[in-house]
Amino acid sequence: MIYGDRKTGVIVQGATGQQGAFHLKLMNEYAKEVGGTGVVAGVTPGKGGQEVHGIPVYDSVRDALLEHDATTAVLFVPGGAAGDSIMEEAEAGVELVVAITEHIPVHDTMRAIAYAKLHGCAVIGPNCPGVLSPGELKLGIMPSSLFSRGHVGVISRSGTLTYEVVDELTRRGIGQSTVVGIGGDPVIGQTFSDVLARFEEDPATKAMVLIGEVGGNLEEEGAGSTDLPLVAYIAGVSAPPEKRMGHAGAIAEGGEGDAKGKIRRLRGLGIRVADRVSEIPDIVTDFL
Amino acid sequence: MKLLExxxxxIFARSGIPTPQGGVVRVPEExxxxLNLPGDRVVLKAQVEVGGRGKAGGVVITEKSEAVLKARDLFSKTIKGIAIREVLVEEFLPIQKEFYLAITVDRSSKxxxxxxAESxxxxIEDLAERDPRAVRRTLLSPLVPEVPQFMLRYLTGKAPKEVGQVIQALYRVFREKDAILAEINPLASTARGMVAADAKLIVDDNALKRQGIAVNRDLSMRERVAEENGFSYVDLAGTIGVIGNGAGLTMATLDLIEYYKGSAANFLDVGGGAGEERVxxxxxxxxENPSVNxxxxxxxxxITRCDEVARGIISAGVSQRVIVRLAGTNEEEGRRLLAERGYEMLGNMDEVVRAALEVKG
Incomplete structure (x- = not known):
């Protein structure tokens, strides 16, 4: 429960779209199952006054917040408009935006995240599956049937690979405290270190699984910043080298970014790195 | 997508960054x-989307009298396997001093x-490694519309004041063109001032549409077909065909093949919510790839439903053996459909990969 609990009120922005409406329904089914509040309002400009699966839709976030208590928004707005929507949420006073949307232009993402920060609003994603605290809260699109409640926290840059790991953990009787998909884009809001800082404060979490990918150095930065026992897995060991980004990429990142180098640096920090996804539950068991 | 030089x-010239005089030709005679450019010599530069062009012979300085001949030579060459279809003809610039300038997206500071750099x-990469302080760096918030004066002073140091104007203009290009990289190397100091002797601009793939770019030239034919159908595809050199959903899970499947000493023929992520037709x-x-056995x-x-996936596999009806691992939404129905048709199904990714490795080509 690091980003909210069953009492958390949620807005879905882009509620009348196909994805938005479908997942609004699933989120509320989950809320009902755990006795939670769930989605209280939807927002789609121009569609105010409609309903989606029994939930009222408003033209703006401000309008929605006049009628409902919500601290959190889940975003399904298409890529070109999503940056603007994140800023709208932040300006209206929403504390957490979970941006599911993929293909947001990176300049929009950078601006929206910086603007949200000015308003004290945290952004998860974009291009992420969201957050799930089993038995408490589902924000986003994760398939809740694979999850079980327990003491392992999971942070991941990937969607389906997260489900894979969660599925393996659940089958082995290892429950999860909260699972956070931070998104696969080069620029994201909450990074490994931000999320780990929240897990550190969470009494339910006893161990961490960190699922990274090729590119950047946020895994190393995050893993080095926590005292929680942690196992990492990095996807992309067999990936061909990325297309070079001029000289600037090489100068800015040095040797960072490729999966093998990342694994080497993590091991250098004394962190256990699984070679295969199926090894993760065994290593986690050692921690519990 | 990487733009050609x-x-x-x-784009740089329209934004007020001086560039050499010249233009692009598509046949040598053009x-x-x-040949009316200033000076006795011209520079011929192959327009290809790969780095290391100069070292591969893609840049030729020639007397004007021999320019057409040299252009013929250049058009007959390939650079790292890529045919040369366009050549940029430019005035030869007597350069007094070279600088390095680049703006890129920084993941950490967002x-x-x-x-x-003053050279x-x-x-430049060797210099950066040998003497990291020779390349000066600053981070700039996306909420600041232009580069503040103090930053320009810090970056340019003792370089001519004019460099600051070029940096300012390049930052404008970076923002307006949705660039993930804008680079000038070298930025040349000449008798008529600063000139961008080379230019590199990579536009964010997620912003191509609003930048008016219809086709992403960085993708191969097969990759483009894949993209149009909502999935992503990359050709690799091995024999095991791979289909997964989600980049991470697909990548992890490839990694597992490598772990067990096999080799994958491709990366294919069908994307979220794939239906029968897409699968x-x-x-x-x-x-279709002849190496795939x-x-x-x-x-x-x-979001993806296993029954839809099963129907897609069945209706594809390919001749190669297909080994399947399905889990999640509507798993039972998917398994039932595949079992009816005699498809091989295994419970986890380690098992499917090991089974695939036992298939002889």
Whole structure:
């Protein structure tokens, strides 16, 4: 429960779209199952006054917040408009935006995240599956049937690979405290270190699984910043080298970014790195 | 998508960054149109989307009298396997001093990273490694519309004041053109002032549409077909065809093949929520590759429904063996459909990969 609990009120922005409406329904089914509040309002400009699966839709976030208590928004707005929507949420006073949307232009993402920060609003994603605290809260699109409640926290840059790991953990009787998909884009809001800082404060979490990918150095930065026992897995060991980004990429990142180098640096920090996804539950068991 | 040098230079010139005089030609004879450029010599530069062009012989300085001949030579060459279809003809610039300037997206600070060095050229990376302080860096918040004066002073140091104006203009290009990289190497100091002797501009793939770019030239034919159908595909050199959903899970499947000493023929991520038709196309695209002797399907249903996936595999009807791992939404129905048709199904990714490795080509 690091980003909210069953009492958390949620807005879905882009509620009348196909994805938005479908997942609004699933989120509320989950809320009902755990006795939670769930989605209280939807927002789609121009569609105010409609309903989606029994939930009222408003033209703006401000309008929605006049009628409902919500601290959190889940975003399904298409890529070109999503940056603007994140800023709208932040300006209206929403504390957490979970941006599911993929293909947001990176300049929009950078601006929206910086603007949200000015308003004290945290952004998860974009291009992420969201957050799930089993038995408490589902924000986003994760398939809740694979999850079980327990003491392992999971942070991941990937969607389906997260489900894979969660599925393996659940089958082995290892429950999860909260699972956070931070998104696969080069620029994201909450990074490994931000999320780990929240897990550190969470009494339910006893161990961490960190699922990274090729590119950047946020895994190393995050893993080095926590005292929680942690196992990492990095996807992309067999990936061909990325297309070079001029000289600037090489100068800015040095040797960072490729999966093998990342694994080497993590091991250098004394962190256990699984070679295969199926090894993760065994290593986690050692921690519990 | 990476723009060609001449396209980047046109954009730079419109934004007030001086560029050499000249233009692009598509046949050697057209070079004659540019023989009225100042000086006795011209520079011919192959327009290809790969780095290391200069070292591969793609840049030729020639007397004007021999320019057409040299252009013929250049058009007959390939650079790293890529045919030369366009050549940029430019005035030969007597360069007094070279600088390095670049602006890129910084993942950690979530803003722009500006780089400047008082020496430029192809060896800039060696310099950065040998003497990291020779490349000055500043980070800039996306909420600041232009580069503040103090930053320009810090970056440029003792370089001419004019460099600051170029940095300012390049930052404008970086923002307005949705660039993930804008680079000038070298930025040349000449008798008529600062000139961008080379230009590199990479536009964010997620912003191509609003930048008016219809086709992403960085993608191969097969990759483009894949993209149009909502999945992503990359050709690799091995024999095991791979289909997964989600980049991470697909990548992990490839890693597992490597772990067990096999080799994958491709990366194919069918994307979220793939239906029967998309899965069918994906299976057929992978099977078309003559090196593929077995196909591994590793799908975890979330938005994607396993029954739809099963129908797609069945209707693709390919000749190679298909080994399937399905889990998640509507898993039972998917398994039932595949079992009816005699498809091989295994419970986890390690098992499907090991089974695929036992198939002989």
């Amino acid at each position: 001449y396209e980047a230079k046109e 070079v004659e149109k540019w 803003g722009a990273l500006l780089l400047f 430029g050229g192809a060896d 069918k196309l994906a299976v057929q695209l992978v099977a 077995v196909i591994v399907v590793n799908l975890l249903g979330g």
